[in-house]
Amino acid sequence: MLAERIGFLLAKLHQRWGAESVAVLREEGVGLTGMHFGALTLLRAAGPMSQQALGEMIGKDRSSMVAVVDDLEAEGLVERRRNPDDRRAYALEVTRRGDDWLARARPALQHAEDRLLATLDADERKALTGLLQRVLFDPA
Amino acid sequence: MLAERIGFLLAKLHQRWGAESVAVLREEGVGLTGMHFGALTLLRAAGPMSQQALGEMIGKDRSSMVAVVDDLEAEGLVERRRNPDDRRAYALEVTRRGDDWLARARPALQHAEDRLLATLDADERKALTGLLQRVLFDPA
């Protein structure tokens, strides 16, 4: 049965999430995606880093990162500072406006997430994210 | 924490699955994707139907379906017969070759799935697919 295939389920759910998240973020004025939110969140959490390092975390190559950071910079959410220890690389920094946008986008995305997972109770949501994390990050 | 965001987890896992499944299917000769496999499986299970009906099940509009069915037809996996009750629409049918390819692709994808979910035991895999199914298909 196809509905037991993890690939099918992932594709469908990811697609549905894409539609929901884009719709919610569009109401936030700035026309960015969940991917931009992820990048900015990682940058905020891990501190200034190069485009390439950020790209590895979100699964994009250095070439694709140019456009992503262009988007963020055009909205004033990050700054492309130079890394004084390696002047080839940037030291991307989240701006004040970036923090503000994160503060607005976070609850909006949380709301979209609640809607997406409406059929699950709190324990089940925790179980789902826990299983996904294990698959993704468990070294075993 | 970003790693608790369902959107982030879905995006990463879907991306990883895409790489795995494409690699596995490429070894099967025919250069099709997991999406083609899903379409063919649905067609096999639900019987002959129009391109549009099939597109709704896999989340693509009728326009995009042209290329998808072109791919399948070019490999001889489906036939575009006419629906005698509605001559605007096709009655897509899985061919013998389509069945053969499904028989080869199924275990290959199962293997990729086993690798992807290697960190989970059988019960956990069942729990994961069950939760995903609930999110996707539960009317509540």
Next chain:
DNA sequence: ACTGATCATCAGTAAAGCTGACGATCAGGC
């Protein structure tokens, strides 16, 4: 027979991501 809707198709467009090249820079060996 006429009207409005539907199915498949196509042309044109847009977004996303890749490869391969480039200049600028770094690190290591000599």
Next chain:
DNA sequence: GCCTGATCGTCAGCTTTACTGATGATCAGT
């Protein structure tokens, strides 16, 4: 100090994917 090879960001070009809007053929209802 100077070469060599590697790395960072950028760009041009390409491919893939999916969308919109238009069209011809067909259907259903009046």
